[in-house]
Amino acid sequence: MKLSMGPQHPVTSHFRFILDVDGDAVLNFEWDVGYTHRGIEKMAENRIYIQNIPVVERINSYCDAIGTTLGYVEVVEELTGIEIPERAKYLRVIAAELNRIASHLYAVSLVGISAGFETMLMWTINDRELILDLLVKLSGQRITYTYPTIGGVRWDMPDGFKEDALKRLDYLEKRLEDYYKMMAWNRTFQMRFKNVGILKPSDAVKLGIVGPNLRASGVKADVRKDEPYEVYDRFDFEVPTGKNGDSFDRASMRLKEIEQSIVILRQALKDIPKGPIKGSPKGSKIPPTAPRGEAYSRVESARGEFGYYLVSDGKSKPYRLKISTPSFRNLPALPHLCRNVPLGDIPVIFITFDYIPLDVDR
Amino acid sequence: MLSKVRERLMNIKFLRRILNWGRAWSLWSVHLETGCCGPEDMGRACARFDTERFGTLPFPTLRECDLLFITGLVTKKMAKRVRMIYDQMPDPKYVIAIGECAATGGFYWDSYSVVQGVDRVIPVDVYVPGCPPRPEAWIQGIKMLQEKIKKEGIDEK
Amino acid sequence: MEDRVVEDVKASFPDDVLEIDVQRRGRVSISVKRDRIYDVGLFLRDKLGFDHIASVSGVDYIDKKEFEVVYHAWSIDKKILAALRTRIPRDNPVLKSLVDVWEGALYHERETWEMFGIKFEGHPNLSLLLLPEDWEGIPPLRKDFILPKRPQE
Numbered sequence: 001m002k003l004s005m006g007p008q009h010p011v012t013s014h015f016r017f018i019l020d021v022d023g024d025a026v027l028n029f030e031w032d033v034g035y036t037h038r039g040i041e042k043m044a045e046n047r048i049y050i051q052n053i054p055v056v057e058r059i060n061s062y063c064d065a066i067g068t069t070l071g072y073v074e075v076v077e078e079l080t081g082i083e084i085p086e087r088a089k090y091l092r093v094i095a096a097e098l099n100r101i102a103s104h105l106y107a108v109s110l111v112g113i114s115a116g117f118e119t120m121l122m123w124t125i126n127d128r129e130l131i132l133d134l135l136v137k138l139s140g141q142r143i144t145y146t147y148p149t150i151g152g153v154r155w156d157m158p159d160g161f162k163e164d165a166l167k168r169l170d171y172l173e174k175r176l177e178d179y180y181k182m183m184a185w186n187r188t189f190q191m192r193f194k195n196v197g198i199l200k201p202s203d204a205v206k207l208g209i210v211g212p213n214l215r216a217s218g219v220k221a222d223v224r225k226d227e228p229y230e231v232y233d234r235f236d237f238e239v240p241t242g243k244n245g246d247s248f249d250r251a252s253m254r255l256k257e258i259e260q261s262i263v264i265l266r267q268a269l270k271d272i273p274k275g276p277i278k279g280s281p282k283g284s285k286i287p288p289t290a291p292r293g294e295a296y297s298r299v300e301s302a303r304g305e306f307g308y309y310l311v312s313d314g315k316s317k318p319y320r321l322k323i324s325t326p327s328f329r330n331l332p333a334l335p336h337l338c339r340n341v342p343l344g345d346i347p348v349i350f351i352t353f354d355y356i357p358l359d360v361d362r
Numbered sequence: 363m364l365s366k367v368r369e370r371l372m373n374i375k376f377l378r379r380i381l382n383w384g385r386a387w388s389l390w391s392v393h394l395e396t397g398c399c400g401p402e403d404m405g406r407a408c409a410r411f412d413t414e415r416f417g418t419l420p421f422p423t424l425r426e427c428d429l430l431f432i433t434g435l436v437t438k439k440m441a442k443r444v445r446m447i448y449d450q451m452p453d454p455k456y457v458i459a460i461g462e463c464a465a466t467g468g469f470y471w472d473s474y475s476v477v478q479g480v481d482r483v484i485p486v487d488v489y490v491p492g493c494p495p496r497p498e499a500w501i502q503g504i505k506m507l508q509e510k511i512k513k514e515g516i517d518e519k
Numbered sequence: 520m521e522d523r524v525v526e527d528v529k530a531s532f533p534d535d536v537l538e539i540d541v542q543r544r545g546r547v548s549i550s551v552k553r554d555r556i557y558d559v560g561l562f563l564r565d566k567l568g569f570d571h572i573a574s575v576s577g578v579d580y581i582d583k584k585e586f587e588v589v590y591h592a593w594s595i596d597k598k599i600l601a602a603l604r605t606r607i608p609r610d611n612p613v614l615k616s617l618v619d620v621w622e623g624a625l626y627h628e629r630e631t632w633e634m635f636g637i638k639f640e641g642h643p644n645l646s647l648l649l650l651p652e653d654w655e656g657i658p659p660l661r662k663d664f665i666l667p668k669r670p671q672e
Contacts, residue, residue, distance in 0.1 A: 007394075007440065007443055008392065008393070008394045008424060008443065008447050009393075009422075010393050010422040013395050013400065014395060014396065014440070031648075033648060033649065034437075034439055034647075034648060034649035034650060034651070035396075035437060035439050035440045035443070036396070036397060036435070036437055036440065037437055037439065037475050037649040037650065038435065038437065038470050038473050038475060038476055039473050039474050039475050039476075039659055041634075041660060042473075042474065042659050042660055042664070042666060043470070043472060043473055043666070045666075046472055046666045046668075054469070055469070058398055058469060061398045061494075062398050062400055062401055063401060106401060106404070109404070121408065122408055122409045125404055125405065125408035125409065125410075126408060126409040126410055128405075129405070129410045132405075142402070142405075142494075142496060143398075143401060143402065143494055144398075144493060144494065205570050205571055205595065206570070206621075206622050206623065207622055207623045208571055208572040208573070208621065208622075208623025208624070209623075219595065221571075221595050226598045227545055227598060294542075295542075296546060296591060296600060296602065298573075298600070305573070307573050307574050307591065309574060309576050309589070309591065311578055319578075320576070320578045320579070322574060322576035322589075324573055324574030324576075324591070324627075328626065328627075328630075329572075329573075329574075329623065331626045332622065332623055332625055332626060358397070358398055361649055362649075437651070438651045439650075439651040439652065471667075472666045472667050472668075472669075473666075474659055474664075474666065475650065475651060
């Protein structure tokens with residue numbers, strides 16, 4: 001029997017699944033995506049480089065706007081050869097890591113609600129507000145920041161930001177233990193999530209899975225370590241990996257990454273140098289056109305690796321901007337895992353992969 | 363027979379007011395997310411902004427809901443489903459369009475797959491501008507809808 | 520490290536590689552003949568360890584009446600991104616599918632098919648992925664599909 005799940009469904013949000021079911025067992029899983037397809041790659045060809053920043057941001061303004069924008073501004077900077085000031089690099093890292101925490105808290109809240117832990121949802125979303133407050137102080141917006149710009153960042157840190165941030169990070173670190181108690185160390189949660197949807201490391205690499213989902217399978221691959229962009233090579237942090245690659249590992253991977261983000265943020269806030277935040281020291285001269293050529297930039301956003309492939313023909317608008325998004329690259333995982341599993345496990349497996357529909361559809 | 367009695371009762375202003383008051387404070391919203399205002403939907407429903415104070419509770423099944431939030435852009439593929447969902451909701455039903463994209467297409471004015479304003483698909487009661495609007499703006503939208511509902515069926519001149 | 524990759528590919532496919540260079544640290548670009556892309560892809564995966572597919576992009580060079588298809592593959596051990604590319608004529612856009620080489624290319628190729636109309640031979644399911652079900656007309660990412668311009672004031 002064919003069963004259709006979504007797009008109006010508490011778990012699937014904008015996706016639709018087409019499932020072949022036999023009684024309670026799911027035999028085959030098929031995606032129906034595209035409910036939020038906007039054609040951003042085409043729209044990018046219609047706008048000049050600087051206008052494209054907010055457009056590109058809307059790919060994943062859902063949760064991780066900084067990670068998304070960062071990849072785009074980096075690919076443009078690589079092509080045009082713009083150097084950015086030291087302080088701007090640190091500010092980008094700070095914003096990106098704050099956004100990563102916010103995004104992972106959101107993901108954890110969804111994991112909580114899918115398992116029926118409504119308290120988890122309320123806690124994490126409430127603590128996410130604390131991080132969003134910091135981002136509001138930094139950029140003036142709650143979700144769509146448009147903070148990194150070509151040649152630097154838009155705003156400097158306001159007074160008292162550092163102290164405020166450190167205070168909130170201390171609180172969050174204490175709070176993490178509550179999350180572990182509530183979720184990861186909770187027996188009910190473990191029974192529900194352990195040994196469900198096991199993704200082997202060889203399969204994960206073969207299918208092209210990225211981000212925390214790949215690391216949960218035990219593969220150590222993080223763009224921040226492999227190909228450090230901005231100033232990530234100056235910080236001392238670990239890349240957590242999972243053991244079994246099951247839903248439990250993927251869910252708890254988010255909590256572990258929040259810990260590491262706090263570690264990075266403390267170092268970045270301590271080391272941040274003084275200086276300009278935009279353009280070269282003599283004044284910001286950002287060329288309106290990019291030279292003929294191509295570049296590919298990789299950025300580790302909260303959901304995984306963003307890839308921007310930019311082809312320029314020397315004019316003021318991109319000739320082609322291909323955006324390879326993490327959720328899109330994670331798509332093959334679900335049809336691979338959802339064979340001969342009970343129907344009740346579908347939401348659990350789905351939610352731990354942390355798909356964002358806008359990210360898939362672009 | 364019953365409907366006639368109902369109609370007559372509803373013509374009594376006092377009873378109508380009570381009914382409207384009840385409706386205005388129990389707007390259960392469908393969980394349908396169409397665009398990038400989605401996380402703010404979570405933000406407004408959870409602890410800090412808590413729209414349940416105003417009776418707006420997100421609810422999974424649309425058959426028991428009377429409020430539809432259009433959270434952001436609506437694509438051509440989604441538009442059919444939005445219409446279907448709207449048709450399935452029981453009367454009376456209300457729609458709040460959140461964000462620029464739901465109101466006019468906004469950001470995606472040149473996109474080939476975005477509907478330029480959700481009011482081409484379903485009727486809209488309240489528009490909330492912003493990209494995305496802050497939860498406070500959502501709350502204001504809900505309050506405006508409540509004011510509208512309270513005046514329903516009552517000719518006040 | 521990058522030079523080793525360049526040498527290995529050159530040695531194994533002396534006649535089929537049209538252009539190969541190191542763009543910068545960690546980026547290798549390999550341009551091959553259209554009918555040999557499958558073999559080069561297999562070689563990259565099995566012998567050189569480029570096992571993690573990153574993206575499949577089409578580029579429409581309408582002036583030259585050509586499409587370019589670019590496969591970006593990442594090597595987790597070597598930490599190099601290889602761009603495997605080939606050109607196909609615009610009036611006959613057919614290419615052998617590389618799903619057998621990189622299983623993760625499944626959705627990427629499907630997207631390239633619907634956005635450019637490039638047929639991937641041997642792909643298990645070439646159907647609309649992102650576009651509306653009733654989509655008609657030319658694929659949107661081709662250069663002759665023109666979006667409305669901003670009205671001039």
